[in-house]
Amino acid sequence: MDNAKISAQITKLADLLEFQGANSFKIRAYRRGARVIKDATDSFATIVNNDPSELLEIEGIGKGVAEKITQLIQDGEIAEINTILETVPATVLDILRIPGLGPRKAALLYQELGIQTLDQLQAACKADEVQKLKGFAAKTQQSILDGIAIAAAANERIYWSDADQLADALRLHMQNCPAIQRIEFAGSYRRGRETVGDLDVLVDSTDAESVMDHFSEFPELEQVIVRGDTKMSIRVTNSFQVDLRVVPADAFGAALQYFTGSKDHNVELRGRAKQLGLKINEYGVFRVEGDDESYIAGATEEEVYQALDLPCFAPEIREARTEFHWASDDAIPTLITVEQIQGDLHMHTTATDGKASIEEMAEAAKARGLKYIAITDHSQRVSVAHGLDAEKLLQQWKEIDDINASRNDDFLILKGVECDILEDGAMDLPDEVLAQADWVIASVHFGQRQPRQQITDRITGALANPHIDIIAHPTGRLINRREAYEVDIDAVFQAAQENHKMLELNANPARLDLHDVHCAMAREREIPIVISSDAHSVTGLDVLKYGINQARRGGLAAGHVANTLSWNKLQKLLSS
Numbered sequence: 027m028d029n030a031k032i033s034a035q036i037t038k039l040a041d042l043l044e045f046q047g048a049n050s051f052k053i054r055a056y057r058r059g060a061r062v063i064k065d066a067t068d069s070f071a072t073i074v075n076n077d078p079s080e081l082l083e084i085e086g087i088g089k090g091v092a093e094k095i096t097q098l099i100q101d102g103e104i105a106e107i108n109t110i111l112e113t114v115p116a117t118v119l120d121i122l123r124i125p126g127l128g129p130r131k132a133a134l135l136y137q138e139l140g141i142q143t144l145d146q147l148q149a150a151c152k153a154d155e156v157q158k159l160k161g162f163a164a165k166t167q168q169s170i171l172d173g174i175a176i177a178a179a180a181n182e183r184i185y186w187s188d189a190d191q192l193a194d195a196l197r198l199h200m201q202n203c204p205a206i207q208r209i210e211f212a213g214s215y216r217r218g219r220e221t222v223g224d225l226d227v228l229v230d231s232t233d234a235e236s237v238m239d240h241f242s243e244f245p246e247l248e249q250v251i252v253r254g255d256t257k258m259s260i261r262v263t264n265s266f267q268v269d270l271r272v273v274p275a276d277a278f279g280a281a282l283q284y285f286t287g288s289k290d291h292n293v294e295l296r297g298r299a300k301q302l303g304l305k306i307n308e309y310g311v312f313r314v315e316g317d318d319e320s321y322i323a324g325a326t327e328e329e330v331y332q333a334l335d336l337p338c339f340a341p342e343i344r345e346a347r348t349e350f351h352w353a354s355d356d357a358i359p360t361l362i363t364v365e366q367i368q369g370d371l372h373m374h375t376t377a378t379d380g381k382a383s384i385e386e387m388a389e390a391a392k393a394r395g396l397k398y399i400a401i402t403d404h405s406q407r408v409s410v411a412h413g414l415d416a417e418k419l420l421q422q423w424k425e426i427d428d429i430n431a432s433r434n435d436d437f438l439i440l441k442g443v444e445c446d447i448l449e450d451g452a453m454d455l456p457d458e459v460l461a462q463a464d465w466v467i468a469s470v471h472f473g474q475r476q477p478r479q480q481i482t483d484r485i486t487g488a489l490a491n492p493h494i495d496i497i498a499h500p501t502g503r504l505i506n507r508r509e510a511y512e513v514d515i516d517a518v519f520q521a522a523q524e525n526h527k528m529l530e531l532n533a534n535p536a537r538l539d540l541h542d543v544h545c546a547m548a549r550e551r552e553i554p555i556v557i558s559s560d561a562h563s564v565t566g567l568d569v570l571k572y573g574i575n576q577a578r579r580g581g582l583a584a585g586h587v588a589n590t591l592s593w594n595k596l597q598k599l600l601s602s
């Protein structure tokens with residue numbers, strides 16, 4: 027069990043306890059513990075397996091939390107959660123997923139209005155019953171309504187990064203099944219969508235029974251939904267669904283194409299096939315002559331597309347947006363790959379809320395094949411993250427100069443900062459300080475609920491500041507958790523274009539901000555995108571690949587992404 031899952035279980039326990047109105051010290055201790063676990067770089071499962079008493083030596087882990095962690099690792103569950111769920115409806119957990127609606131308010135809704143499900147809550151909001159409760163204003167009722175949509179979606183779709191972990195585990199498990207010739211993952215996961223609704227697995231085999239027997243033994247399996255002759259669906263941890271299909275070799279490419287989708291892409295393909303006197307489905311491509319159908323392709327995806335006189339599109343662009351136009355213009359972009367990234371221009375260190383030092387981040391980035399990084403700690407306004415004031419920042423930059431001078435390689439550490447755009451639009455650090463940086467990121471962290479014009483003006487104002495190079499996570503959305511700010515993205519693009527600035531694609535799997543369609547818009551306007559990790563630890567550097575997925579979905583080639591350039595060339599691009 028990984029730290030993220032342990033942390034989620036402890037948070038769930040805290041949520042349920044708070045819903046019940048339990049002792050607030052206890053709840054706070056669990057929440058603190060959950061945060062420590064989530065941020066830790068050592069595996070808590072390993073610690074427990076070695077010696078559970080070592081947990082107590084970790085700062086932020088008290089006796090109560092340590093007991094729960096130990097129980098979770100040893101028994102696979104926390105008994106208290108099940109006990110609470112005997113008296114509290116499990117659907118309450120869905121309600122708790124609504125952004126801004128804490129356990130206390132959820133408890134009130136349950137006690138006063140008997141609300142247990144998202145549907146009931148939505149109905150009560152629409153009937154204006156919620157705003158009549160003590161502590162609920164009309165505004166709260168509206169934000170609950172907005173949040174219900176997010177919570178409902180969060181219930182069904184998981185982050186691509188989580189689907190990726192599941193896919194890895196499943197691939198590993200299925201490898202031991204001798205009846206399998208080949209296994210591929212299809213669907214939205216293969217297309218690199220930011221969230222995945224269910225995982226689609228295709229297996230090439232002539233022995234479906236053995237394959238499905240083996241699938242039944244997947245350790246994360248919770249429930250078999252259905253088992254047929256060649257198709258089987260299961261639920262794994264957190265009720266997530268996995269669909270398995272067993273297909274023969276001569277249909278494998280056709281099935282892979284069909285189940286990769288997207289649905290809209292497939293609809294377009296079928297139309298084209300028809301025009302050519304062909305038929306396409308998950309079994310192959312067939313020539314239709316009167317009542318006769320003869321198989322002409324299906325073993326590989328390449329031959330399927332070739333039969334339709336089309337190139338084998340990268341899965342990420344199979345959305346029926348522009349790929350067919352690109353194909354007819356012979357203008358399909360060579361999509362960016364993670365190996366092409368040369369530098370990472372957004373990361374934090376122990377100077378603020380990061381977990382590693384400047385040197386550690388540099389070494390880790392170098393080990394990952396990068397040529398340069400920018401250290402971009404928070405500015406003073408972000409006090410919860412110990413943001414730096416001018417003096418501390420200048421000190422850090424001096425330190426970076428020294429480190430660069432003492433290194434005997436050509437790896438480059440840039441002096442940067444993630445400077446807050448304050449609520450009134452001013453920058454959080456004086457211009458004369460920003461002027462001394464190599465790289466300045468501007469971000470909105472406060473006043474995210476401001477009206478559209480105000481928040482847009484803040485961002486476009488920052489883009490007009492000559493010391494600012496880029497806007498980080500330009501829309502502020504958190505997938506499944508928080509909507510984007512009310513920002514006029516067109517105005518942001520325009521300001522970036524006019525001022526020759528760049529925009530970030532933040533690769534954190536919960537952000538992926540800008541998203542794919544915005545990336546495509548930036549591409550059309552020739553605004554350079556920078557894909558950044560926003561790492562707060564050494565392993566945080568590994569998220570770049572999620573940003574690459576999103577960039578590919580937006581049709582970006584290396585030429586559209588500025589940090590595929592050397593630092594020298596990137597600088598020239600900025601000043602052009």
Ligand code: DGT
Nearest residue numbers: 213214222223224226284285286287288289292293
């Ligand atoms: P998801 O699971 O919601 O994240 O999205 P997908 O794209 O993985 O959708 P899913 O799992 O329902 O189906 C996988 C692929 O199978 C889908 O992308 C296209 C294909 N497919 C499924 N049902 C249909 C259908 O009714 N018509 C067509 N043309 N294709 C379908």
Ligand code: CA
Nearest residue numbers: 213214224225
């Ligand atoms: Ca799917």
Ligand code: CA
Nearest residue numbers: 224225226269
């Ligand atoms: Ca599916």
Ligand code: ZN
Nearest residue numbers: 372374444560
């Ligand atoms: Zn950051």
